[in-house]
Amino acid sequence: MNVTWFLIPMAVAVSLVWNASRYESTELILRRSFRMLIQILVFMAIILAVLAFLSFNL
Amino acid sequence: MSSDPRIPLKKPWLAGLLAFLVPGAGHLYQGRCFKAGIYFTCILGLYLLGMILSGWQALQVPSDEALKNSRVFSLLKYGAQAGVGSPALFGLLQRERYSSNANVPPDSVSKPFSASFEGIASFQDDTGNHTGRVSGTMFLEPAQEQFGKQSITGRFEGTLSDQPVKFRLSNHVQISRPIEGSQRRALSSGIISEVNGNHSDLGHVSGTIPRSFLNWFAVPRSEAEEQNLHDQLGKYYELALVFTWVAGLLNILAIWDAVEGPAYGYGRDPRHPAPTPDADPTPT
Numbered sequence: 064m065n066v067t068w069f070l071i072p073m074a075v076a077v078s079l080v081w082n083a084s085r086y087e088s089t090e091l092i093l094r095r096s097f098r099m100l101i102q103i104l105v106f107m108a109i110i111l112a113v114l115a116f117l118s119f120n121l
Numbered sequence: 122m123s124s125d126p127r128i129p130l131k132k133p134w135l136a137g138l139l140a141f142l143v144p145g146a147g148h149l150y151q152g153r154c155f156k157a158g159i160y161f162t163c164i165l166g167l168y169l170l171g172m173i174l175s176g177w178q179a180l181q182v183p184s185d186e187a188l189k190n191s192r193v194f195s196l197l198k199y200g201a202q203a204g205v206g207s208p209a210l211f212g213l214l215q216r217e218r219y220s221s222n223a224n225v226p227p228d229s230v231s232k233p234f235s236a237s238f239e240g241i242a243s244f245q246d247d248t249g250n251h252t253g254r255v256s257g258t259m260f261l262e263p264a265q266e267q268f269g270k271q272s273i274t275g276r277f278e279g280t281l282s283d284q285p286v287k288f289r290l291s292n293h294v295q296i297s298r299p300i301e302g303s304q305r306r307a308l309s310s311g312i313i314s315e316v317n318g319n320h321s322d323l324g325h326v327s328g329t330i331p332r333s334f335l336n337w338f339a340v341p342r343s344e345a346e347e348q349n350l351h352d353q354l355g356k357y358y359e360l361a362l363v364f365t366w367v368a369g370l371l372n373i374l375a376i377w378d379a380v381e382g383p384a385y386g387y388g389r390d391p392r393h394p395a396p397t398p399d400a401d402p403t404p405t
Binding site: 076081 | 155356364367371374388
């Protein structure tokens with residue numbers, strides 16, 4: 064199994080715990096956690112694409 | 122303390138202590154069950170995932186050797202993991218057992234026992250020279266040397282390079298300390314033959330026998346043992362370390378939330394409007 068998949072549970076845990084420590088409302092926690100999870104995954108995907116591009120044909 | 126009266130912090134110091142010992146326990150005590158569930162599942166789940174990925178060997182309790190070489194770095198690594206509370210604090214208890222004066226290579230064994238053995242043997246007998254990997258069972262028992270000194274002896278039964286083999290061990294079987302960071306315990310001995318009560322040396326065997334879970338789990342590891350883990354598990358070990366570090370650091374946020382309440386409270390959630398100040402009861 065590619066180790067990249069293991070980053071998903073970590074991103075889920077970080078976004079849920081971070082937002083739980085910011086807000087008290089269940090709905091706010093879930094909504095903002097989902098948004099943060101997407102942001103983390105998109106950011107990681109961009110970094111992955113940049114690294115893949117830079118290492119192309121190496 | 123939180124300025125929002127809608128958030129029941131009860132005794133914040135007790136909630137903080139509980140949150141440190143078991144992630145989510147502080148919030149459960151305060152009746153904030155949803156948050157307790159999030160903290161318990163995410164923090165302990167991440168920590169357990171790291172432990173499982175590393176074969177339960179991710180906890181990096183600093184040994185005296187590690188503290189001498191890189192004190193700050195060793196303390197930071199364990200400090201991050203210690204944030205998850207009791208699961209990581211167990212390592213301090215194991216560190217005491219590891220450093221205890223009783224944790225020395227045994228001179229003897231109290232009663233006979235057997236253990237699976239993997240290693241390398243090299244000996245010469247009537248049929249020729251034999252060298253190779255051995256796998257089988259060690260049968261160890263107490264022995265007595267001259268002048269009544271206690272020692273360990275035994276025999277081996279198993280295979281050498283896939284051929285059945287049996288040999289007798291000398292009276293000087295050496296076994297490593299009972300409590301160490303590696304899952305297997307080193308054992309070495311001479312191989313002897315006995316004819317009419319006379320012993321003659323035939324060769325040597327060295328390898329490992331299993332160590333019980335409680336005698337290696339969360340025990341400080343030497344640098345060589347740590348390097349061995351990197352070699353065996355590679356990137357999975359590094360990933361496991363990151364998971365346990367992140368889990369410990371996330372619990373600091375949970376402890377803070379249990380003591381002080383959330384940073385932004387209910388935010389602008391319309392279903393939880395901010396309480397209005399009480400009207401002044403005194404008539405004007």
